[in-house]
Every structure is written in structure tokens, then in C-alpha cells.
Amino acid sequence: NAGVTQTPKFQVLKTGQSMTLQCAQDMNHNSMYWYRQDPGMGLRLIYYSASEGTTDKGEVPNGYNVSRLNKREFSLRLESAAPSQTSVYFCASRLQGGTYEQYFGPGTRLTVT
């Protein structure tokens, strides 16, 4: 049981480049989330998927798109990276109807130059 996995662990992009961050969970959870973490600002929700087939914007969705590929996988895409998107990105998942605990992955550290 790997929990929540994220790839890649580190990435450096040039301004304007695109990339997709991958997230997968093997806990049969319904809900999945993408957060970004910046110093002094805590964790801010980018997008979430309450269940397979649905996605909704969070607090800071601009510049990002998501795809809930299936129940296990939830990807985050940066179409045209900007330096303001330099951050650590965390994926999380939660079982609806269970405890309210969100389980986090190990994070992806992204630098945009």
C-alpha cells in the first residue's frame, strides 16, 4: 500500500514551458486535491475532485488545469509556466463517508526560471 504517490519529485521549467504533475492513490479514495505550498502562506487549494468525473476550482486555480483520469489518478497541468508558479505542490486524497482525514503525497518541488 503506497498511499499517495507523486511524480516527479523535482522539476525545473523555463517560463512558458508546459508540464503535467502526476498523482495516484491506491486507497480507493473518492476525493482528490491539489495544493500549493508557499512560505508563510500555508497550503492553498488549487483544484479538487470530490469524486471520479467531477472537478472544481479551489482558492488559486488560475494558470492550472486538472484531469481526474480515473478513481486513482488526478493530474495537474501547467500550460504556460510562470515564475509565480514556483512552489511545492502536494496532492492529497480522502475517503468520503469515512473520517475527514486527507492523506498527502510527498510533494513536487517546481522551480520556474
Place this chain on the structure above:
Amino acid sequence: GENVEQHPSTLSVQEGDSAVIKCTYSDSASNYFPWYKQELGKGPQLIIDIRSNVGEKKDQRIAVTLNKTAKHFSLHITETQPEDSAVYFCAAPSGDHMEYGNKLVFGAGTILRVKS
């Protein structure tokens, strides 16, 4: 929407002392308050949570207290140890309260350093 403020931003204590971190929230309808611990290089992990029908919850050396009237909740760590050094986040629900905790708003975090 919900707004969560967390204080202090950094906290240094001597090993064996107690540590207290406080959070305030804005939505009086919020009913679930978790605390997450993030160790260096890892994702956050839930350490304790409290629901609005109780005022205090304990789990060994950690406890959380809730004051719904004042809209604040606190994390208490007693007999601190070096392994308690980490970043701690509080959170409260955001959005549709029929799905408790489906979306969370996090505080800015507290860096706790336990000096041995």
C-alpha cells in the same frame, strides 16, 4: 468564505516544556478542526482533530481545545521532544458544510523548534 489565522509563525521551546499554537476561524458554521504536522521534506500528516460537539480532545502528549463562542482552537503539546520539531498547520472546512472537511482552508503554519 472561511478564513483561518494561525499564531505564532515560529515557536522555540526547550525540550520538556509545553508548546501552544492558536488558530482563529471566521465561519461560525464550521464544525471540524484538524491539525496537521509536516516534517522536513514530507507531506503534511493529520495528528489530531476535533469536531464542534466537544471542547477538548487528547491523544497522549497532544491535545486540542475548541472555543466555538470565540471561534478559536488551539494545539497543546506537552513534554516536548526533539522529534516534535516540524511545521504545524491548523485547518477548518470551507464551502458546503454538508460535506464536512471535503474542502479545507489551512492556516499559514507554525515552525516549532524543540531545543535539546
